[in-house]
Amino acid sequence: MRAAVNALPVPPYIAFTEQDAGEQNGRMLVDRIRIVTRVADAHVWIRPILDQHGDPSQASPRAVTTIVYPGTIIERVGEFPLADFGLRPRRAGARPGIFEAPGTPEPALSPNGGLQPIGSVSTYNLSYRITDLGDTAIGAAPVHHLGLAPVRDPGHNVLREVWIDTSTSLPKRYVAERFVENGGLSFRYLITVNTALIENHLVNVDAAGHFDVHRALVIHFSGEGRWTISDVRFPTDPPPWLFDPLQYREHATDPLPEL
Numbered sequence: 713m714r715a716a717v718n719a720l721p722v723p724p725y726i727a728f729t730e731q732d733a734g735e736q737n738g739r740m741l742v743d744r745i746r747i748v749t750r751v752a753d754a755h756v757w758i759r760p761i762l763d764q765h766g767d768p769s770q771a772s773p774r775a776v777t778t779i780v781y782p783g784t785i786i787e788r789v790g791e792f793p794l795a796d797f798g799l800r801p802r803r804a805g806a807r808p809g810i811f812e813a814p815g816t817p818e819p820a821l822s823p824n825g826g827l828q829p830i831g832s833v834s835t836y837n838l839s840y841r842i843t844d845l846g847d848t849a850i851g852a853a854p855v856h857h858l859g860l861a862p863v864r865d866p867g868h869n870v871l872r873e874v875w876i877d878t879s880t881s882l883p884k885r886y887v888a889e890r891f892v893e894n895g896g897l898s899f900r901y902l903i904t905v906n907t908a909l910i911e912n913h914l915v916n917v918d919a920a921g922h923f924d925v926h927r928a929l930v931i932h933f934s935g936e937g938r939w940t941i942s943d944v945r946f947p948t949d950p951p952p953w954l955f956d957p958l959q960y961r962e963h964a965t966d967p968l969p970e971l
Contacts, residue, residue: 713874716881717799720914723946724751727971730789731942732764736935742766745783748950748971749790755955756790757971758782775960786939787892793915793941797871797888798839813867813891839869847878850885854878867891872902882914883907890921899925903937910944917941947971
């Protein structure tokens with residue numbers, strides 16, 4: 713599965729429409745936004761379409777460089793479609809994936825201590841303890857269903873189950889543990905993610921999971937994290953100012969490419 717995922721290209725940009733279908737403390741959330749993400753640094757351009765009540769949004773498009781997205785409570789949703797759950801090596805300087813515990817380091821390879829090699833030995837450096845949960849199907853695709861328990865570093869190795877297409881070795885569905893820092897609260901919950909192969913890119917197209925957060929009997933919120941991704945495109949060369957808040961304000965009236 714790792715080899716199959718890493719053999720696929722990562723696009724420099726992805727554009728998509730995010731539709732919230734979640735609920736928090738009994739309040740339904742139906743905001744919809746159009747997002748274009750520059751993958752290298754996770755800077756995004758956001759155009760709100762509907763607000764959380766389902767009314768046409770009055771908010772203007774804007775460039776965002778932080779993890780806080782206006783118009784939705786979903787953490788870092790601009791990075792969600794291409795989240796790889798630790799299956800690809802992390803780029804130098806990149807922040808942890810959106811499902812990882814904040815501050816989680818990339819696990820380092822064991823050094824050889826500077827010793828001169830005199831032979832060759834093959835070893836397994838396993839991230840997970842794997843359980844075969846049987847073969848099944850998702851739609852028309854036969855899949856292997858595996859249970860995954862992290863051997864080490866569960867804040868980085870976030871997968872707990874995976875369904876792997878038997879013909880392509882690509883993941884069709886994940887269950888992952890999501891770690892969230894929100895307003896001083898730290899919590900985690902299990903979330904199920906479905907994928908699709910779109911123009912030879914592996915894209916996460918929906919997510920669903922229940923969360924329940926308590927803190928000293930003072931703060932409590934719970935609900936369903938649920939959202940979908942649609943109208944996915946891969947722009948080739950959007951203008952750089954689209955992803956810089958200061959520059960975007962100077963170009964806000966310029967015609968935009970089709971996004």
